Every structure is written in C-alpha cells, then in structure tokens.
Amino acid sequence: MPREFSRTLRINAQLQRELSTLIRDELTDPRVTRVSITQVSVAPDMRNARIAVSLLGSDAELVAAAKALNGAASLLRRALGKSLKLRYVPALRFVADEALREGDRIGSLIRDATARDRAQPAIADDIVPAAPRPVNGDGEG
Numbered sequence: 001m002p003r004e005f006s007r008t009l010r011i012n013a014q015l016q017r018e019l020s021t022l023i024r025d026e027l028t029d030p031r032v033t034r035v036s037i038t039q040v041s042v043a044p045d046m047r048n049a050r051i052a053v054s055l056l057g058s059d060a061e062l063v064a065a066a067k068a069l070n071g072a073a074s075l076l077r078r079a080l081g082k083s084l085k086l087r088y089v090p091a092l093r094f095v096a097d098e099a100l101r102e103g104d105r106i107g108s109l110i111r112d113a114t115a116r117d118r119a120q121p122a123i124a125d126d127i128v129p130a131a132p133r134p135v136n137g138d139g140e141g
Contacts, residue, residue, distance in 0.1 A: 012040045014084065015049060019092075022079050023069070031061070031068040038097045042090055049090035052097035062096045069094035 016037050023032055039052040053069060055062045069076075073092040081089040 008042055008044060008046075011042050011046065011086070015042065015051075015080070015090075016040045018080055018083055019051065019076060022076055026075070026079060027072055029068050029072070031065045032072075035065050035069065038100070046086065046088050046090055049092050051092060051094045052099075053094055054097045054100050059096075059101070062101075066094045066096045 016039075019040070020037050023035060023037075034055055034057065036054045037051055038054045041050045041052075043049070051069075053062075053066055055065050070093065073094065077089050077092055
C-alpha cells in the first residue's frame with residue numbers, strides 16, 4: 001500500500017521539528033533566539049538540506065541570524081544524528097527567507113493604494129451627464 005507522503009516530505013517535516021527544538025534549547029547565541037524555520041528542503045539523495053529561516057526584526061538581523069546558524073550547522077547536524085534514525089544526516093545550509101518580508105511589503109503597497117483610492121473622489125461622480133438632445137418628430141435626433 002503506498003504511503004500518503006513521500007519520504008522526502010516526511011524527512012523535511014521531521015527536520016523542521018527537530019531543528020526548531022534544537023535551536024530553541026541548545027543554542028545560546030542571542031542572534032538566533034527569535035528565529036523561525038519556515039521551510040526545509042532536503043535533496044533527493046538526502047545529503048544536503050536547505051533551511052529557510054525568518055526573524056521578526058531588520059534585514060541585517062536576519063542575515064546575521066542565518067550566518068550564526070551556518071556557523072552552528074555542524075553542532076546541529078551532530079545533534080540531529082543522535083536523535084534521528086537516518087543513514088546520512090544531511091549537511092545543513094541556512095538561508096534567510098525573504099518571502100514573508102516581501103509579502104508584507106506588497107501588502108502594505110496594496111493597503112496604501114486602496115487608502116489613496118478611497119481618499120480621492122470617484123471619477124464617475126465628477127462627470128456631469130450631458131443634457132438630453134431634442135428629438136424631432138420623425139425619431140431622429
């Protein structure tokens with residue numbers, strides 16, 4: 001009977017859970033205290049994993065957090081090896097997830113545009129209807 005999810009998807013979810021716990025409990029670096037893991041993508045050969053992280057803060061803080069996590073990648077990989085039953089624990093590469101920030105930026109642009117549209121009078125209200133043309137007796141105008 002086929003499984004509901006592929007092995008890669010199951011490992012992605014398991015790595016996300018385990019890494020979130022390890023980052024919260026094991027790392028003491030203040031740059032990574034508020035980090036959230038938004039996505040984990042393991043290569044089909046299970047040798048490499050790309051982990052997207054997000055942070056409520058400035059872009060510089062997000063880049064610094066990703067850099068700090070990359071520095072702690074070997075420690076995290078070793079801890080994963082103890083808790084996971086995998087033949088190969090993938091090499092971890094942390095990247096800053098800009099998608100949430102881009103979504104917030106686009107959302108604010110849309111909110112600003114709709115606010116400007118509401119503040120301006122509608123174009124249809126400014127148009128004065130033309131006076132009706134007199135109609136000749138034969139129906140031509």
